[in-house]
Amino acid sequence: MATGKGQLPTLHPVTGFKLGIASAGIKTPGRKDLVVMEIAEGSTVAGLFTQNAFCAAPVTIAKAHLASTTPKYLLINTGNANAGTGEKGLSDALQSCDVLAAITSVKKDQILPFSTGVIGELMPMDRLLKGLPIAAAALSEEGWADAAAAILTTDTRAKGASLQYGKGRKITMTGITKGSGMIKPNMATMLGFVATDAAVDAELLHRALRLANEKSFNRITVDSDTSTNDAVILVATGASGIIINEESFDQFVAELKTVFIDLAQAIIRDGEGASKFVSVVVEGAVDTDEALAVAYTIAESPLVKTALGASDPNWGRILAAIGRAGLTNLDVNEVQLYLNSVLIAENGARAASYTEGTGQTAMQPEDIEIRVSLNRGQATETVWTTDLTHDYVRINAEYRT
Amino acid sequence: MATGKGQLPTLHPVTGFKLGIASAGIKTPGRKDLVVMEIAEGSTVAGLFTQNAFCAAPVTIAKAHLASTTPKYLLINTGNANAGTGEKGLSDALQSCDVLAAITSVKKDQILPFSTGVIGELMPMDRLLKGLPIAAAALSEEGWADAAAAILTTDTRAKGASLQYGKGRKITMTGITKGSGMIKPNMATMLGFVATDAAVDAELLHRALRLANEKSFNRITVDSDTSTNDAVILVATGASGIIINEESFDQFVAELKTVFIDLAQAIIRDGEGASKFVSVVVEGAVDTDEALAVAYTIAESPLVKTALGASDPNWGRILAAIGRAGLTNLDVNEVQLYLNSVLIAENGARAASYTEGTGQTAMQPEDIEIRVSLNRGQATETVWTTDLTHDYVRINAEYRT
Numbered sequence: 001m002a003t004g005k006g007q008l009p010t011l012h013p014v015t016g017f018k019l020g021i022a023s024a025g026i027k028t029p030g031r032k033d034l035v036v037m038e039i040a041e042g043s044t045v046a047g048l049f050t051q052n053a054f055c056a057a058p059v060t061i062a063k064a065h066l067a068s069t070t071p072k073y074l075l076i077n078t079g080n081a082n083a084g085t086g087e088k089g090l091s092d093a094l095q096s097c098d099v100l101a102a103i104t105s106v107k108k109d110q111i112l113p114f115s116t117g118v119i120g121e122l123m124p125m126d127r128l129l130k131g132l133p134i135a136a137a138a139l140s141e142e143g144w145a146d147a148a149a150a151i152l153t154t155d156t157r158a159k160g161a162s163l164q165y166g167k168g169r170k171i172t173m174t175g176i177t178k179g180s181g182m183i184k185p186n187m188a189t190m191l192g193f194v195a196t197d198a199a200v201d202a203e204l205l206h207r208a209l210r211l212a213n214e215k216s217f218n219r220i221t222v223d224s225d226t227s228t229n230d231a232v233i234l235v236a237t238g239a240s241g242i243i244i245n246e247e248s249f250d251q252f253v254a255e256l257k258t259v260f261i262d263l264a265q266a267i268i269r270d271g272e273g274a275s276k277f278v279s280v281v282v283e284g285a286v287d288t289d290e291a292l293a294v295a296y297t298i299a300e301s302p303l304v305k306t307a308l309g310a311s312d313p314n315w316g317r318i319l320a321a322i323g324r325a326g327l328t329n330l331d332v333n334e335v336q337l338y339l340n341s342v343l344i345a346e347n348g349a350r351a352a353s354y355t356e357g358t359g360q361t362a363m364q365p366e367d368i369e370i371r372v373s374l375n376r377g378q379a380t381e382t383v384w385t386t387d388l389t390h391d392y393v394r395i396n397a398e399y400r401t
Numbered sequence: 402m403a404t405g406k407g408q409l410p411t412l413h414p415v416t417g418f419k420l421g422i423a424s425a426g427i428k429t430p431g432r433k434d435l436v437v438m439e440i441a442e443g444s445t446v447a448g449l450f451t452q453n454a455f456c457a458a459p460v461t462i463a464k465a466h467l468a469s470t471t472p473k474y475l476l477i478n479t480g481n482a483n484a485g486t487g488e489k490g491l492s493d494a495l496q497s498c499d500v501l502a503a504i505t506s507v508k509k510d511q512i513l514p515f516s517t518g519v520i521g522e523l524m525p526m527d528r529l530l531k532g533l534p535i536a537a538a539a540l541s542e543e544g545w546a547d548a549a550a551a552i553l554t555t556d557t558r559a560k561g562a563s564l565q566y567g568k569g570r571k572i573t574m575t576g577i578t579k580g581s582g583m584i585k586p587n588m589a590t591m592l593g594f595v596a597t598d599a600a601v602d603a604e605l606l607h608r609a610l611r612l613a614n615e616k617s618f619n620r621i622t623v624d625s626d627t628s629t630n631d632a633v634i635l636v637a638t639g640a641s642g643i644i645i646n647e648e649s650f651d652q653f654v655a656e657l658k659t660v661f662i663d664l665a666q667a668i669i670r671d672g673e674g675a676s677k678f679v680s681v682v683v684e685g686a687v688d689t690d691e692a693l694a695v696a697y698t699i700a701e702s703p704l705v706k707t708a709l710g711a712s713d714p715n716w717g718r719i720l721a722a723i724g725r726a727g728l729t730n731l732d733v734n735e736v737q738l739y740l741n742s743v744l745i746a747e748n749g750a751r752a753a754s755y756t757e758g759t760g761q762t763a764m765q766p767e768d769i770e771i772r773v774s775l776n777r778g779q780a781t782e783t784v785w786t787t788d789l790t791h792d793y794v795r796i797n798a799e800y801r802t
Contacts, residue, residue, distance in 0.1 A: 054721055
């Protein structure tokens with residue numbers, strides 16, 4: 001299952017950024033599973049990576065390479081996460097960089113490797129390496145849609161976002177992402193690759209990435225499980241000739257956020273087993289931490305999520321989640337709870353105006369907003385999540401078989 | 402579904418403690434749903450209650466009454482939690498105490514009320530009040546098994562534990578509990594009532610309760626959702642004439658822990674949709690907090706739980722859970738992971754000795770132990786949990802219908 005339309009939008013090419021794919025047969029013969037991305041000379045690159053201590057071998061290598069030099073190529077495979085693979089995993093990831101470096105005549109530390117798929121199995125290196133020259137030969141600025149398909153795992157659809165902005169000469173921003181389960185990014189997403197033709201120096205680019213990421217990939221959860229392989233990369237090729245400086249930075253970040261939020265929401269719309277797209281909005285919190293504590297406690301409650309899947313306005317479970325979110329001195333009589341625009345509960349009880357009928361009606365749409373007003377401060381945060389369905393259990397009981 | 406045998410053991414009567422039940426028809430006509438418990442003169446009573454800020458009306462009343470005097474009666478209903486019911490809920494809970502006080506000729510603050518069931522609906526007071534004289538008339542020291550049945554909600558079986566210890570004159574301890582979903586007790590359980598005929602002063606009794614509770618009800622999770630109605634009550638009637646002092650305290654607590662752990666494990670064995678009984682043991686942690694962080698992150702991971710339900714040794718998901726548990730400077734190469742006695746992973750990767758076949762075999766039993774050696778300290782903790790199955794989703798999608 002999945003929610004929304006799910007059609008891949010038009011993905012504008014970004015001058016100076018090329019993508020090529022191959023079918024290496026890493027897990028499934030014949031499927032597109034290998035992507036090489038080429039970054040033009042003079043680009044800047046920023047990245048964020050999973051905080052999971054058991055981070056995958058390619059994450060370790062990519063972080064080290066990104067810290068040492070400006071990358072020229074990104075190398076992504078699906079079908080195998082190269083995580084929980086110890087020393088062998090690290091040498092495999094390095095070898096893949098070595099081979100691609102030889103093909104493309106760059107140094108191996110100019111290549112960032114990324115993997116996604118099953119954890120705990122060694123990478124089938126022969127198949128992966130054979131795919132590299134094929135992907136490298138296919139490099140094209142038109143390759144976004146193919147690449148969006150080639151990085152998927154349990155996803156049911158390709159995910160991308162793209163925009164252009166500016167008067168006269170325009171800046172283009174295009175990105176793709178993947179992710180459906182093991183989704184609670186922590187400082188990053190599953191995998192996201194975004195490029196722009198703006199010219200942005202490395203420090204500004206990293207700031208922009210952090211700001212856009214914080215309100216997008218860092219605001220989603222399917223199942224509370226942070227992946228071992230999360231990474232998001234932002235490339236600025238500069239090919240538009242438009243330089244982003246302190247003055248134009250805020251607009252650049254605002255546009256970038258639009259792309260990032262589109263991508264993050266696309267992950268939630270394709271969340272494993274999802275039949276609902278749920279926005280949890282917490283307002284009137286003392287601070288961001290408090291707003292997020294309440295939002296995530298609701299968004300990750302199995303009881304709330306199963307009720308959502310059943311379109312059951314079981315608001316008592318939402319109150320129970322708010323109540324266990326660990327807030328200091330919460331006055332439950334001040335809390336108001338809305339489903340979409342319907343006031344459900346206040347003064348610690350069902351709202352006088354609420355009827356089961358209005359609640360049932362509010363729960364029918366595919367897109368649901370749960371809004372909590374804590375009425376004790378100014379902070380507001382939004383987290384996006386899915387419901388919990390039989391399909392989620394089926395997908396994750398069967399994933400390895 | 403449920404695991405284990407599930408037969409209610411012999412529940413020894415505790416002299417000085419009586420139980421009576423009635424069918425009040427609070428939610429379902431004809432089912433046993435109301436319990437009154439009578440505490441003999443001279444008893445001591447200790448209690449622990451949910452930390453959920455949206456605690457139910459009867460929890461608020463019971464805490465206040467317990468703080469003001471020694472209770473003479475406990476009044477428990479199932480079918481309606483009287484939570485999320487605001488001021489009306491409080492007055493309803495007080496009224497039920499009033500009416501039982503009149504029937505039994507005690508003061509209303511000598512009565513502790515407890516409710517469990519659906520959250521957010523007003524208590525059908527007429528039906529509840531009509532049941533009170535019937536339950537009071539049925540009071541008997543032989544009433545444990547009936548009471549164990551009359552406090553259930555989505556539970557599929559009654560839960561109790563009982564033991565006698567001592568040379569010559571013996572001390573009896575008997576308890577019952579309920580709970581199947583919304584199970585992550587925080588300082589208490591769903592509902593648990595334990596009585597002993599030992600004579601224990603109030604301060605010692607409270608200490609004993611805290612100690613026994615901490616390693617039993619505070620070490621279980623079905624779905625990470627802390628209930629609004631959790632409470633556990635320990636009564637010492639003193640009828641055996643055996644006085645517990647500082648010298649005999651340790652043995653008393655050890656025996657009490659046995660009863661409490663039996664009860665807590667019975668909740669997990671009857672966890673909603675459970676097909677596995679899972680012990681998560683974390684050893685070699687720096688401290689208790691760290692051990693519990695890892696144990697609960699594993700025990701609450703939907704991906705680990707769905708793999709358990711499928712008897713799939715998908716150990717990569719367990720490593721991912723350990724890695725996101727928030728430990729400072731975790732060296733993943735020091736971590737060892739066992740399924741029952743099978744070493745699955747070490748040095749950040751699959752153990753050399755491990756084969757998929759041994760993993761599959763280890764996952765077949767109904768009772769599974771996941772053991773994590775962090776190898777960086779001396780603390781060990783055990784948490785008990787269930788798997789996540791289609792039945793869990795079905796039960797919680799259908800609960801209100």
